[in-house]
Structures are given as C-alpha cells and as structure tokens.
Amino acid sequence: MTDYRQILSVEEWTALKLRALYASQGYRQYKMRKFEPYDLYVQNKDFLMDEAVITFTDTDGRLMALKPDVTLSIIKNSRDEDGTQKVYYYENVYRVAKGTQAFKEIMQVGVECFGDITREDLVENLLLAAKSLDEISCDNILEVSHLGVVAGTMESCGLVGGAKKRALVALGEKNVQALKGICAQEGIDEENTSAILSLVVVCGDIDEVFASLDKLAKGDKAKACVAEFKAILLALQEKGVADKIRIDFSLVENVNYYSGLTFKGFVEGIPTSVLAGGEYNNLMKKMKRNARAVGFAVYLDGLAKAEGLS
Amino acid sequence: MKKIINVALPKGRLGEKVYDLFEKAGYPCPSIKEPNRKLVFENEEVGVRYFWVKPSDVAIYVERGAADIGVAGKDILLEYAPDVYELLDLQMGKCWMAVAAKAGFVDDRNRTLTVATKFSNIAKQYYFGQGRDVDIVHLNGSIELAPILGLSDVIVDIVETGATLRENKLEVVEKFVDISARLIANKSSFQFNRQKIEEIRKGLEIQTEKK
Numbered sequence: 001m002t003d004y005r006q007i008l009s010v011e012e013w014t015a016l017k018l019r020a021l022y023a024s025q026g027y028r029q030y031k032m033r034k035f036e037p038y039d040l041y042v043q044n045k046d047f048l049m050d051e052a053v054i055t056f057t058d059t060d061g062r063l064m065a066l067k068p069d070v071t072l073s074i075i076k077n078s079r080d081e082d083g084t085q086k087v088y089y090y091e092n093v094y095r096v097a098k099g100t101q102a103f104k105e106i107m108q109v110g111v112e113c114f115g116d117i118t119r120e121d122l123v124e125n126l127l128l129a130a131k132s133l134d135e136i137s138c139d140n141i142l143e144v145s146h147l148g149v150v151a152g153t154m155e156s157c158g159l160v161g162g163a164k165k166r167a168l169v170a171l172g173e174k175n176v177q178a179l180k181g182i183c184a185q186e187g188i189d190e191e192n193t194s195a196i197l198s199l200v201v202v203c204g205d206i207d208e209v210f211a212s213l214d215k216l217a218k219g220d221k222a223k224a225c226v227a228e229f230k231a232i233l234l235a236l237q238e239k240g241v242a243d244k245i246r247i248d249f250s251l252v253e254n255v256n257y258y259s260g261l262t263f264k265g266f267v268e269g270i271p272t273s274v275l276a277g278g279e280y281n282n283l284m285k286k287m288k289r290n291a292r293a294v295g296f297a298v299y300l301d302g303l304a305k306a307e308g309l310s
Numbered sequence: 311m312k313k314i315i316n317v318a319l320p321k322g323r324l325g326e327k328v329y330d331l332f333e334k335a336g337y338p339c340p341s342i343k344e345p346n347r348k349l350v351f352e353n354e355e356v357g358v359r360y361f362w363v364k365p366s367d368v369a370i371y372v373e374r375g376a377a378d379i380g381v382a383g384k385d386i387l388l389e390y391a392p393d394v395y396e397l398l399d400l401q402m403g404k405c406w407m408a409v410a411a412k413a414g415f416v417d418d419r420n421r422t423l424t425v426a427t428k429f430s431n432i433a434k435q436y437y438f439g440q441g442r443d444v445d446i447v448h449l450n451g452s453i454e455l456a457p458i459l460g461l462s463d464v465i466v467d468i469v470e471t472g473a474t475l476r477e478n479k480l481e482v483v484e485k486f487v488d489i490s491a492r493l494i495a496n497k498s499s500f501q502f503n504r505q506k507i508e509e510i511r512k513g514l515e516i517q518t519e520k521k
Contacts, residue, residue, distance in 0.1 A: 141501045141502065143501060173395055174396065174397055175396045175397075178396075246501060266501045266502070267498075268502050271496055271499070272375075272498060
C-alpha cells in the first residue's frame, strides 16, 4: 500500500490529519472562493492583522481582493440559524510577511463555531486546539488568556483610553518597567499598580496560578470574567489537558479581533506560534450578526522548518 | 540532559559589560574572555551558550528563535518592533533618542521638514504623532553631516553625551525617548523554558539593582 507520508510534505500531511480530526468532531468543511469584494476588507479593516490586501479589477469592473483572512468570508457568507454552526476550512490566505514588505501565500487550516455559544462550546474549542497541537508534535503548549479579565482589571484600576492602549503594548511585551511607568504617569496608586503588574506576574500552569486569579479581579466586569475563565480552566483540568495549558495574560495581540477567551499554540522547535484563536464577538456585532463566535487557525507554513516533529 | 539557553550578546564594549552582568548573576563562561576569534561559547554546567552578534541583529536572532534570549538596545526594539518579550531594563548603555539641528535652528511649520536618520520608523512615528509633514532621508552613518551640508534640516539620532553634536556645531532640539539595553526573549522559547529564563531574569535584576 502507498505510504502517503513519504510523498506528502509535512504541511500537507498535517493538514490531512487536522481535516480528519475536525470532520470526526462533527465540523463540516467550508469551501470558498479565493477572492472577495474589496469592500469587505475596507469595512472591517480593524479586524485584519494587516491592512495590506492584494487587489484586482474583475471583468465586471468590481474591485476584488485575494483573501487575507478566512473568518470574515465565512461570517459574511453564512446565515443565522438555531443552535451552533461548526465548520472547518483548508484555505490559502495572502498577507504581508513580517519584515519583508512582500506578500506571502500562507496555508491555513482552522475551525469556526458560531451561534448560541455556551461555555461548553468554548471548552470544546480549546480541547480541539489542544488536540490539533498534539497532531503536530507532542512537545506543545497552549497559552490561554481572557481579554475580559485584562480589560476589566485595567479599567477598574484607572487605565483607560490612550493609557490603556500603551499598557496593553507593555503587557504584550511582559515589560514590567514600562507598565510601572505608565501607572506612575496616570497617578495610579500602589494597590492598583500592583493589580495591573499582576497581569504579567500571574503566569503559569493552572495549578500554579488558579488561586491568584481572584486577586486580579477588580470591578464587576473583571470579577465576572475571572469567574467565567476559572470555570473554563476547571473544565480543561477535568478533561485531562491541564499539563499542556499555560495561563498568560500577556497574550493581548489582536485586541480588535478577539474579545473574551483568547489562545495561542506553540510547538517546541518552532520560534513562532503555530495556532491562534479565541472568541470574536466584536466582529459578529460589527457584521450585524445575532450570535457569538469562537474559532482558531493553524498556520502550517512554519512546520517545514522544524526538525523531528513527533 | 540539561537544557542549554542560547544567549545572543551584542558585540563590542556594551556586550562585554552585559556579559559581566550575566557572570555576576551566576552564568559564567570563562572561555569568552580568552583572546580568540570564536563567536560561540558554552558552559554546560550552568546551562548557557553565548554568542556574539552585531548589536542591531540581536533582536532578529531572538525573534527567529536562533537565540532564546538576548540583549538589545531599546532603539533597535523601537525601530524594528520585533515580536519578542522585553523582560528587563538592564540600565546599561543609557542614552536618548533625540532631534538635533544646527545651533539656532527654528522649525518653520509652513514647509516640509527634512529629517536625516538611521532610525526611519522611530522618526516617522515621532513626527506622525505631532501631525508634522516630514521628508525622511535614511542614512547609514555620519548622520551629523546631513544638516551641515544642507541635506536635512534636522537629524534624529542617539545622543549619549552630546560631544559629537557640539564638535559639529549642532545642538539637541528635543530628547524624546530614553534608550538603554534590554533583556529580550523569544515568545515560543519563553513558554518552553520559562523557569530557566525567569531565573536568569531575576539574577540580572538583582545585579542591576545593586549597581
């Protein structure tokens, strides 16, 4: 019998395994065109990783774009239905590669779940992300954060507007000294400064940081988000995946795109994240959809560089 | 086998001072001080491997995972915005990013300001924040020559003591960012080596506070 692993590249082989995994979990494949009307990306540019898009004029004169993002297309082209809709995709996206100022074709596999999203759906999505990482390598870590906890803590401690934006950048860098400087500039007292710095310090395994999460909760919004986050973490512990989970509130990239739960997957030997996802309820609201959503993408383009993935 | 942490150090005087700090923090590698042309030095016992790289390349080595951690100037981090963690200000190599011009220069806001610099992104962001229309001239060295020869109105550059500016009859118009050496870490490496990297960071922090 043909051994397809000898023929397929590591990206192709991983994509096949992931597609089989998602299909086995009841997700149906969502196939789409390579391009969309350019308007879609102009109207939702806040939700794109980068504003640069490859455009061309279609034969009827309409300005079209090669997809820089898959989620926007799925949400735009789907309809509200009762319950939840679960889809997976296997598509190429076209984005500017960091540091090169040149467009790159990136192969992506991912899942989207939208509709009446419950806590169970969020846990299921995280479990599927953990399983996806296992398909790539057994040496993996799923970094998990909750943007509601981060925003709630910052706002209740007095960081709003431009100061909050700068603080999010510093938090994303784990830059304690910069955070201290911003708190000092804003005249934030010692107790609240300490709560904000905890967003960097509270980092580690579920067991290691679970008890510290309550100390972060300042204000009603943060308290509600901490309670939700803790319930999700407990469910992950019950499902037996706690050893691969790291809580890390410095995960604040793409705050325009994600709200609430957010996560990123790393594999030993690959210097960048191979998986990114979270709740994207802001995008649903912007697209006038009466639903919540959660999903993630697996970036396959970096896998070939890593040796000995198991 | 003990996991080795790869450390990218900036070649030159600052790098030697940075290495001394690592040594005092409990991560020595005596062979690094031997007179030779080697670029990689390892101490398996304490679990570190140092290598010298061009200062402006440290962030690239760390971002791309060739090094787990490294020491880079804040100027380089601001200019290239690498996707790395910035774990500690080592309080070394302190200076400022500043705007300088010929003595007596007055900015005429009726016309585009020509700015010569090695730090195009930093200069663009600084003037963008002020809504100032600028023409950026990217140079790779001898920036101070630009206003003297009329190539630019002002320069944006690193100023330490201001001696080079004074000798060329230039003066600081505004200092706008504090610069110093920072300990940076690759985001993926940090997840897999968190304990060890945190130990190194704490050791360096203690030494920095002692100074």
